[in-house]
Amino acid sequence: MSKGLSSKRPGSQRLGKEQLAQLVAGDIAQGSFVNLGIGQPTLVSNYLTAEQHVTLHTENGMLGMGPVAVGDQIDEDLINAGKIPVTELPGASYFHHADSFAMMRGGHLDVCVLGAFQVSATGDLANWNTGAPDAIPAVGGAMDLATGAKDVYVMMSLFTKEGAAKLVQTCSYPLTGVGCVTRIYTNEAVFLIGPDGVRVRETFGTTFAELQERIGVELLDD
Amino acid sequence: MLNFVQSAAEAVAGISDGATVLIGGFGNAGQPMELITALLDGGATGLTVVNNNAGQGDAGLALLIKERRVDKVICSFPRQSDSWHFDAAYRAGEIELELVPQGNLAERIRAAGAGIGGFFTPTGYGTMLAEDRETRMIDGRGHVYETPIYGDVALIKALTADKAGNLVYRKTARNFGPIMAAAAINTIVQVGSVVPTGDLDPENVVTPGIYVNTVVRLDAPARTERERSRQ
Structure with missing residues (x-):
């Protein structure tokens, strides 16, 4: 794993969304094939460097996706999974939907970065449905992404606006995938999920002891 | 038997009530809008539609749903x-939804x-979308059995x-086209151009x-402004 930006970061302040995206980008190994989920994970692409040689996958059928299209680059036949017009980079390739998801399910993508409502201590992910009775369910590619990539990184705030921890012992929202998340990047800490439990890699503007007090999940100190 | 027809209306004329229709496209990319409009105009009803989405805005599949077809x-x-x-049809209980993970x-x-008579996939295992489904542990990992989706028609x-009848696609507009073409009894394609065999x-x-x-050949598909100005 590339340590890059993450290893010696002074942890005196909570991270903003851009800083968090920068942290994730710095942790992605050179030469990786990566899928960035819709929303906050998309910000990671702004901080990937040319030297990292990261190839971006979009599940609607493309490897080698470039930045968002502007002006006369906009082409309605060239969009990302969020249906935003994008560009292609040299070396890009196109393929149909079944191939795109076979690529994912077959374990060929190194990293997928997703948002989440909740992650459990054993890496269960809930990110597609809040279980509200009047909500129209929509899953898209979330379950395929969660299940398929070699590593699933989650980016989220550690607490809801109401102050409830989103790292939980057991998810109360409907699951997207079981035991799939390997790492959680939050504004207050980075957590590594392994066979022995949830390890705190680093903290931002808080301490291990404070986190342990506020989260109902047993944490391991790095 | 391969037919080349002159209009979208002619292309969809054989689609009957109650048909399962596979409709290509992801968002607007690869969406056969003119064929869908012709299906709407043709009056077929009681349809089962397979698409990544359930229509957007006031066009295409959204209008088929609005008209309760x-x-x-x-x-x-x-x-x-x-x-x-x-959303309106669903909340009124006037349309059935089968939600399937995209892959x-x-x-x-x-x-x-x-x-293939179905397959076991890890996607969805342990979630509410796999409730009451056949499951199997394969190499220590939970899998869910999924069945094939056949179409009477693909648009x-x-x-x-x-x-x-050989086809090439353009960029991410390829999406569901190739697999839907193979999965339907009757595959209907709208293209921007038809070239001689061998080209x-x-x-x-x-x-x-x-x-x-x-x-059916219809208006040329989208190009970038730059490509348009070159032509």
Whole structure:
């Protein structure tokens, strides 16, 4: 794993969304094939460097996706999974939907970065449905992404606006995938999920002891 | 039998009430809008539609749903900011929804075209979308059994066809086109151009003509402004 930006970061302040995206980008190994989920994970692409040689996958059928299209680059036949017009980079390739998801399910993508409502201590992910009775369910590619990539990184705030921890012992929202998340990047800490439990890699503007007090999940100190 | 027809109306004329219709496209990319409009005008009803979404805005599939011509949608992502016609039909209990993870949806369509009687996939295992489903542990990992999705008809969009029905697509507009073409009894394709047999490089053909039944040439597909100004 590339340590890059993450290893010696002074942890005196909570991270903003851009800083968090920068942290994730710095942790992605050179030469990786990566899928960035819709929303906050998309910000990671702004901080990937040319030297990292990261190839971006979009599940609607493309490897080698470039930045968002502007002006006369906009082409309605060239969009990302969020249906935003994008560009292609040299070396890009196109393929149909079944191939795109076979690529994912077959374990060929190194990293997928997703948002989440909740992650459990054993890496269960809930990110597609809040279980509200009047909500129209929509899953898209979330379950395929969660299940398929070699590593699933989650980016989220550690607490809801109401102050409830989103790292939980057991998810109360409907699951997207079981035991799939390997790492959680939050504004207050980075957590590594392994066979022995949830390890705190680093903290931002808080301490291990404070986190342990506020989260109902047993944490391991790095 | 491969037919080349002159209009979208002629292309969809054989679609009957109660048909299962596979409709290509992801958002607007690859959506066969003119064929869908012709299906709407043609009056077929009681349809089951398979698409990634459940219509957006006031066009295409959204209008088919608005007019209550669709009894059931099989899709991965019905809820969008502009899916108001689906939302209204769903809340009124006037449309059935089968929600399928996007990769399972694609593979179920592929399985139908490939003569596979279903498959076990890890996607969705342990979630509410796999409740009451057959499961199996394979190499220590939970899998869910998924069935093929066959179409009576596929409506898809490609860039170019040759007179043998071979198709090439354009960028991410390819999406569901090739697998839907194989999964339907009657595959109807709208293209931007038709070229003589032999003009497509066989190495570059994406959908071989064996999967194609009807081709209609309609207005040229989208290009970038820069490409337009070059022509």
